Amino acid sequence: MKALSDDELRTFFKAIESEYDVRLPVCLHDGTRTIGKLDDGNLSLCGGTVPGKITSVFFPQLECMLRVNSDGIQMQQPVSKPLLVAGLTAADADCLEFVDRFFGTTYRDNIYFNKRDNAAIFCISGWCDSNGRFMKITGGNCDVELIFNKSRYVVKTYSEIGRALAKKMPSGISVSQTEFNKLHDVSQSLPRDDEELIQKASKLITAGKVPQEFWQEISDRCIACTACNLACPTCTCFDVFDQVASGHHIQRWRLWDSCQLEGFAREASGHNPMGQEDTRTHRRIHHKLAADVVRWGHVTCFGCGRCDQVCPTGIGIKAVCREIIKRFNDTD
Ligand code: SF4
Ligand code: SF4
Numbered sequence: 001m002k003a004l005s006d007d008e009l010r011t012f013f014k015a016i017e018s019e020y021d022v023r024l025p026v027c028l029h030d031g032t033r034t035i036g037k038l039d040d041g042n043l044s045l046c047g048g049t050v051p052g053k054i055t056s057v058f059f060p061q062l063e064c065m066l067r068v069n070s071d072g073i074q075m076q077q078p079v080s081k082p083l084l085v086a087g088l089t090a091a092d093a094d095c096l097e098f099v100d101r102f103f104g105t106t107y108r109d110n111i112y113f114n115k116r117d118n119a120a121i122f123c124i125s126g127w128c129d130s131n132g133r134f135m136k137i138t139g140g141n142c143d144v145e146l147i148f149n150k151s152r153y154v155v156k157t158y159s160e161i162g163r164a165l166a167k168k169m170p171s172g173i174s175v176s177q178t179e180f181n182k183l184h185d186v187s188q189s190l191p192r193d194d195e196e197l198i199q200k201a202s203k204l205i206t207a208g209k210v211p212q213e214f215w216q217e218i219s220d221r222c223i224a225c226t227a228c229n230l231a232c233p234t235c236t237c238f239d240v241f242d243q244v245a246s247g248h249h250i251q252r253w254r255l256w257d258s259c260q261l262e263g264f265a266r267e268a269s270g271h272n273p274m275g276q277e278d279t280r281t282h283r284r285i286h287h288k289l290a291a292d293v294v295r296w297g298h299v300t301c302f303g304c305g306r307c308d309q310v311c312p313t314g315i316g317i318k319a320v321c322r323e324i325i326k327r328f329n330d331t332d
Contacts, residue, residue, distance in 0.1 A: 001180055003152035004172040010043050012169045013086070020084035020120060023057050025050045035087060045087065046148060048129035049304060054092045055099050055233040057085050058116045061256050065111050065240070068250040078114040084165075086122035086146075093123050093141035094302040095233035101296070102236050111254070120161050122146060126154070126183060137187035147183055154180060194303035194318065200329070201321035202289040202299050209328045212278065218320060219281035221313045226258035228284065228307035228316060234300050237264075259284050285320055 004012070013022050017038070026041035027033050033044050034052055067074045088096065100116065103109040123138040126148035138145050143162035146153035154175050157163045204210055229235045237257040245251045257264060260281070265274040274280050292300040301317050308316030 001154060001156065001175045001177070002166075002169070002172040003149065003154045003175045004146075004170060005152050006043060006045065008170040008172055009045070009146070009153060010038070013038055013043070013084075016084065016165070016168065019081070021079065021081045022084045022086075024084075024086035024122070025124075035085070045124055045146065045153070046128040048131075048135065049089050049092070049306065050087050051231070051306070051309070053231055053233050053235070053306070054085075054088055054304075055096055057083060058096075058112055058119070059099065059103075059236065059238075061230070063111065063254060065252045065254055067245075068252075069247070076111055076114055078117065082118040082120065083115060084120040084122070086124070088121060088123045088138075088142065089304065090123065090125060090136040090138040090141075091302045091304040092233060093121065093138045095304060096121065097141045098234055098296070098300055098302070099236060102234075118161075120144070120165060124148070124153075125187070126150075134186050134190060136190055137184060139187075147180075149175075149179070149183060154183065156180070194305075197318060197321050197325065198289065198299055198301055198303055201324045202293060204324055204328050205286060205290045206293065210324055212282070214324070214327070215282040216278040218315055218323070219276075219278040221315050222260060222277060222281055223313060224260050224262070224277070225312060226260050227310040227312070229258040229260060230256060231306040231310045233304060233306070234288070234302065259287070281315075285317060288317065289321075 013024060016022060022038060023035050024038070025033060025044045025047065026036040026038070027044040028036070028041040033047055033050060035050055035054065035057065063076070065076055103112040121142040123142040123145045125135045125137045125145060127134050127150045128148040129135050137147055140158050143157065143159045144165060145156040145158065147156060152173065155166055155169065155172070157166050229237070235256070237259060238254045239257045240252065240254050243251045243253060259274070262275065264280065266272040274283060288301040289299050292298070303318065305318065308318045310316070311319070
């Protein structure tokens with residue numbers, strides 16, 4: 001196993017741009033940390049969860065699905081160069097694994113897989129959160145994991161793509177199995193508070209312990225800004241609309257939707273089964289913590305923390321889970 005410095009990784013990512021469309025955490029000139037291209041700013045691998053919906057690389061906020069003109073229908077084509085996306089946390093990798101299943105089960109969404117097929121995924125873990133604390137080692141769900149040991153990134157591969165890419169990296173310095181095991185032990189000893197919080201709240205909701213009045217109360221604090229949905233890596237709702245483009249071509253687009261919007265479920269007749277704010281707030285939480293347990297066999301919130309970070313009124317999913325447990329855990 002080898003360990004690389006920031007500079008060595010930057011050299012590798014720059015060189016691999018001839019083969020891959022590389023997207024990774026960068027710090028823009030105004031200090032914003034985001035997923036971008038190497039030339040957009042300084043490489044910023046350390047710093048914890050990257051703000052913004054990490055799965056947007058494969059499921060962008062707005063994209064053209066197809067064009068129609070006198071020659072017929074032209075569907076969106078696969079990207080010319082595969083994507084290499086770096087900077088996912090362990091929770092992000094779980095989110096992406098779920099979104100892959102969402103877009104690939106029952107019906108295969110080619111618009112998504114045009115970008116996702118052949119993509120290489122790099123996770124980041126180790127002593128690299130925004131306060132220098134240890135971030136859980138993913139242990140899979142990606143091609144390569146970069147585990148920060150406080151000075152360098154230990155390179156761990158999990159797939160053929162990952163092994164082929166690691167061979168193209170600088171040799172760095174070698175790391176013993178003992179050192180890797182120590183990092184692994186730190187990861188194993190991390191508390192699982194968020195996971196337990198989400199599971200506990202999920203059980204209370206599923207058991208019918210949370211009354212409608214609670215959702216009314218929570219929804220009174222929602223200003224329908226939609227930030228929670230727009231930042232969430234596992235939110236997959238979208239709307240479709242057609243547009244007449246220049247030359248009388250028709251373009252069909254898809255655009256992220258939000259279950260916190262009044263028109264989210266409004267039907268053509270005008271009937272709106274989710275016309276009340278409390279039904280929408282209930283749906284945002286219930287969908288991930290209860291309905292998806294029935295559909296997918298597990299909750300579809302992986303505790304990445306983004307909705308709690310962006311919600312201006314403090315009702316991200318973990319905050320709501322804490323409130324549910326505090327108020328309803330003891331009821332029969
Ligand atoms: S913590 Fe919030 S943003 Fe992250 S997966 Fe769960 S619901 Fe989505
Ligand atoms: S971020 Fe908060 S205030 Fe905004 S829509 Fe979501 S729950 Fe409501």
